Amino acid sequence: MSAPFPSDLEIAQAATLHPIVEVAEKSGIDEDRLEPYGKYVAKVVLDETTTAENARKRGAKYVVVTAVTPTPLGEGKTATSVSLAQGMAATGRNAMLTLRQPSMGPTFGIKGGAAGGGYSQIIPMEKLNLHLTGDFHAVTAAHNLLAAMIDNHLHQGNELNIDPRAITWRRVLDVNDRSLRNIVIGLGERMDGVVRESGFDITSASEIMVILSLSTSFENLRERLAKIVIGFNYDGQPVTAADLKADGALSVILQDAINPNLLQTLETTPALIHAGPFGNIATGNSSVVADYVGLEHSGYVITEAGFGADMGAERFFNVKCRVSGLKPDAAVLVVTVRSLKSHSGLYKIVPGKPLPEDMLKESPEDVRAGASNLQKHIDIVRSFGVQPVVAINAFPTDFNSEHEEIRRIAEEAGARVAVHRGVAQGGKGTMELADAVAEACDDVSELNFTYELTDSLETKLEKVATDVYGADGIEVTPAARKQLKLYEELGYGELPVVIAKTHLSISSDASLKGAPTGWTLPVREVRLAAGAGYVYAICGTMRTMPGLSKSPAAERIGFDEDGRMVGLF
């Protein structure tokens, strides 16, 4: 056990922030391209140099950070990404981070932001976890303007013949508010609109958030906005944002949001924070344009994909890389002692409760008992043609024998492996990992997609289920099959797919640990995200609007008597 350790908040508040102009300058980002938002945050304005070609031309290395199947507590993927970038700098390499922006709503729900941890954090953390430069607010505003234009269209005579029961476009707010999940709108008098059922999702679940993350330029953003399908008319034909003449106004609202936000780590490593699409029904990856900017201005770009390699990384490869035209040079697989112990099936971790005491005892055997999950994720990464590097995120409660066991499991699977102590030590605790990743980047990598875009939608879903997840196959409900047919008839058949399932198992059953086999993925419903450019399958209960707990963090967030912000971490 380690000595008393300062809290994330104390470390972040004690940090020295460098003017963002200096951080940018170090990376060769011209001051003319910066739009400052305060002294420590700036937008990097996209220009005609921000292209896939330019991003590839310099030969900068592109590293995606993913993980084994996490426990409900998370395994420190962001902290590992941050510390890896710091470790790259500590080993004399030039690195930049590209990460998702955290959603503000959950900050007031459960304790904990998404700034990394310990000595591997993004600062200023209170900006990061609150409004930042307003991109989420812009997504909220654009999303809800489109919703207002839909209901206004119904109210004004419904010229487009929209079937109110076939409207799939809901509303969004960046707040945890369960009571807005299912609502009835348009009540009151005749002049108060048309009565119908609707609801709110959290802003990170907005299709516009995914559009922001997948757009390759502002022009591309505009094209995607126009293609959004908000529902269907009485003839079963899709109705788009362009049909409602809404796309121009939405693009005006999003004009600044398309530019990535530059922040810094505790060790002044530049970090582009941009877009925050939900990890489940959406892609769970940060923006394409931030990666372009990073690769233009750095030797190593470290990006993070949400949840485990079956989730965020699968979409990173099959959806994001397909759109961006970029090819990763290595994939980091974050693993912890506690995650493999949990995959032994011997323990149950409950969020908000301390770990079971027995889990904290020295037990390389328990680690070995959960090995199959790590092995499977190594295989998943390798199936995409990319070399995995296993990163053991060290906790103070770990034992060396347990780290050694993970090392053996990884090496048996032929993967590079390194322990990192980024949370406790920052970049100097991550130098071994940085070297391993740099080495992996020098290997030849290719990029193999799991499916061809010309495969049928059902085949795509099936290939992800079998070739990535290791399922025996998929079971599609008749209703879902009919929808897939319809999407193909309407010309959406060549879109990639996203599978919305639990992130707590490689299977669709959260209780199955390790590397489940002998199971079938149930596809009960499929939906279209035509602007974002994918079809997604709902395989389980998906909550797109969180709630607050009995004692939400909001009750403890505020200022102390000295005017210092408290409770945010």
Next chain:
Amino acid sequence: MSAPFPSDLEIAQAATLHPIVEVAEKSGIDEDRLEPYGKYVAKVVLDETTTAENARKRGAKYVVVTAVTPTPLGEGKTATSVSLAQGMAATGRNAMLTLRQPSMGPTFGIKGGAAGGGYSQIIPMEKLNLHLTGDFHAVTAAHNLLAAMIDNHLHQGNELNIDPRAITWRRVLDVNDRSLRNIVIGLGERMDGVVRESGFDITSASEIMVILSLSTSFENLRERLAKIVIGFNYDGQPVTAADLKADGALSVILQDAINPNLLQTLETTPALIHAGPFGNIATGNSSVVADYVGLEHSGYVITEAGFGADMGAERFFNVKCRVSGLKPDAAVLVVTVRSLKSHSGLYKIVPGKPLPEDMLKESPEDVRAGASNLQKHIDIVRSFGVQPVVAINAFPTDFNSEHEEIRRIAEEAGARVAVHRGVAQGGKGTMELADAVAEACDDVSELNFTYELTDSLETKLEKVATDVYGADGIEVTPAARKQLKLYEELGYGELPVVIAKTHLSISSDASLKGAPTGWTLPVREVRLAAGAGYVYAICGTMRTMPGLSKSPAAERIGFDEDGRMVGLF
């Protein structure tokens, strides 16, 4: 008639923007106090020098711009404010503007932002009319977090015993969306919250927006947030944001929003744009702290009060000045030829339609026929102990004889008067007005409130109705009287009052032009804004959530082929 004149948008887009740091420097605002948001907008961070005492100490002049009862088209109050500030500069005086931030929602509804007009505009106008620095978004987020905490409280067992039918706190969005006016929330399953009726208002109607505008410091903001009454418990006692432990989190969300936003006019006059409370149920005035900052750093601070002198200016004097501890040195009364012609009762102006042709004919007689409205507003201003300066906002369709008639009406009433051509000519067209206002500022002024805070709430309402509006009295429904009693019993009796009535007449009947007499103000309902610090009476139908028209501006807003923003004006 004038020669073809460039559009507001063309003028704004052709303007030369000066770096905001330079604009601030010219006013002696230290660069250390600036938080830049892009190159042309900055927040001025409040510090311990931002106080009423400091604001008064330098003897800077404080000028409020109000108007006669406007037509539905508006009479160019913002344009007059902007051009007056530019005129001050053109006559060698040092001036600063303090104005409300326009609401984004209506920008996509009906054509027209709130940036002034012609050569008297605030720039960058697309920032001003869209997100600016995110203050409205912060108000939206804070307001809706409080709403979520209320419904979460009901869901988690309702320890505070809140009566769901007595919750007055709704939700807000900065979008014109009539279908959200009346909704039912909490539908679905048990875990989806408690079913009840609710609704959304536009963000500018949020009590938090008024709090932002009336707070004298960040500490004061926090105190006001804590005092917000969200409804009542089953015992009829008020439930506050502090009872829900929400005030700390709300203040964290609003931490940056309390700092005023510095922009510039087309002639590089500094303009502090801050807060945008609704003109009707709220105060309709920009922030107290922006006025403090302005008076610290300028010779003349020009601020604008919403609607006519009976509305925004009455609240400016009785509510805002009482809170701020500031005393205006002069009041500008904007008048137009068309407004007085409309007060003749001979014409009907319909928004979105051209003016009746006969109104554009030369007719000093029609102007004289509407004189009573101007005379009454002069009296209103004078009732507060402040010298009025009548500003004739010249239109290209005006005739000199008509201006002369207004001049005579004003002079007969003993008021200073000047024609200004700020829209067509900018500051150099407003030099006569600037001189007249400067002269008025050198007169002795006092500040007489219409009522004492120790008057009963009903007496306060009655005094505003009779002494300001010229009503015979008020007629309070039994329900409203009961509520007034309750508020007094609960300790809110010493708050000032706001009367929510039509702005299209000095009376509560929009169809009555001129200076109506022989009428009674009907008070059908009263409500409490305990955080903002006033009780307001509903005297008419108040819409706090606008709708979109059949052909909303949003359909025409976007980018042209050259990537230039179009449709915003």
